[in-house]
Amino acid sequence: MSSHAMAGGKLLEVRGLHAQYGATRVLHGLDFEVASGGITTILGANGAGKTTTLRAVCGMVKTQGEVLLAGTRIDGMATENIVRLGLAHVPDGRGTFLNLSVEENLKLGAYTRHDHADIQVDYDRMYGYFPRLRERRRQQAGTLSGGEQQMLAIARALMLRPRLLVLDEPSFGLAPLLVQSLFEHLRVINQRDHIGMLVVEQNAALALKLADHAYLLETGHVVMSGPSDTIRNNESVRRSYLGY
Numbered sequence: 001m002s003s004h005a006m007a008g009g010k011l012l013e014v015r016g017l018h019a020q021y022g023a024t025r026v027l028h029g030l031d032f033e034v035a036s037g038g039i040t041t042i043l044g045a046n047g048a049g050k051t052t053t054l055r056a057v058c059g060m061v062k063t064q065g066e067v068l069l070a071g072t073r074i075d076g077m078a079t080e081n082i083v084r085l086g087l088a089h090v091p092d093g094r095g096t097f098l099n100l101s102v103e104e105n106l107k108l109g110a111y112t113r114h115d116h117a118d119i120q121v122d123y124d125r126m127y128g129y130f131p132r133l134r135e136r137r138r139q140q141a142g143t144l145s146g147g148e149q150q151m152l153a154i155a156r157a158l159m160l161r162p163r164l165l166v167l168d169e170p171s172f173g174l175a176p177l178l179v180q181s182l183f184e185h186l187r188v189i190n191q192r193d194h195i196g197m198l199v200v201e202q203n204a205a206l207a208l209k210l211a212d213h214a215y216l217l218e219t220g221h222v223v224m225s226g227p228s229d230t231i232r233n234n235e236s237v238r239r240s241y242l243g244y
Ligand SMILES: Nc1ncnc2c1ncn2[C@@H]1O[C@H](COP(=O)(O)OP(=O)(O)OP(=O)(O)O)[C@@H](O)[C@H]1O
Pocket: 021, 024, 026, 044, 045, 046, 047, 048, 049, 050, 051, 052, 053
C-alpha cells in the first residue's frame, strides 16, 4: 500500500469523476471515498447515476477524473486489471453464469488466484456464509431462486478475495427476511474479513444502517454527504428516501 493511502486511510478515493454514454453525460464531477475497511453507500432516485458510478469505478464506462484504489490510480485501466488489484463488482441483475453449477461459478470467481489450497478453504467459507449454496453446489445457477442467485453472485465476488466489494442493489427482488439476513452477512464479512464495500441500494434505511458514510446523488451530482447517522437524520433525506 502506498504511503498516500496509509496516511489518508482511504481504500477508494474518487475525485472529479465524469462519465458518459456516447454523447450523453451522466456524471458531472463526483468526489467520494470508501475508508479503509469502511462501507460507503450511494443513495439517489432512479436514473440519478448510481449504477453508472459503480461502472465508472470498475472501468466499464468512459470516464474522466481520478479513481484511486489503495493509493493506486485505476482510472483508465482495463476492468480485468482493476479486478486483479482487488476490486470485485456484483452488478445489478446479478451476473452469475446461468448454465454453470454453483461450484463452477465460485471457481470462476477465483480465476485470478493461484493459491489452490486456499481456494478450497474459501469454498467452505462461502458455504458457511450461505448454507443454501452448499446444498445446491451441483445445481445449475440458472435454476436457483432469485435470492439464491444473489447469494451466489456475492459469494462469487468474494472468491476473488477482494479488498473492495462493489454491490449494485443487493436486495433487489429478495423477500424482506432474506434481505435482513443478507445485510447481516455483509456486515460480518466486512468486519471479519476487513473487506471494504461500496453499496448502492434502493432500501435507504437498510443501506444507512450498514454503511458508515453516505452520499446522495441527484442527476449526476453529489448534493449531500457525511456520516450515515447525519444523513439519516437529515429532514429532506427522511422525507424523500426514508418515508417518514
Ligand atoms: N448504456 C447506456 N446508454 C445510454 N444511457 C444510459 C446507459 N445506461 C444508463 N444510461 C442513462 O444514464 C442515467 C443514469 O443511469 P443509471 O443506471 O446510472 O441510474 P441509477 O441511479 O442506477 O438508476 P436506478 O435506481 O433506476 O438503477 C439514466 O438517465 C440512464 O438512462
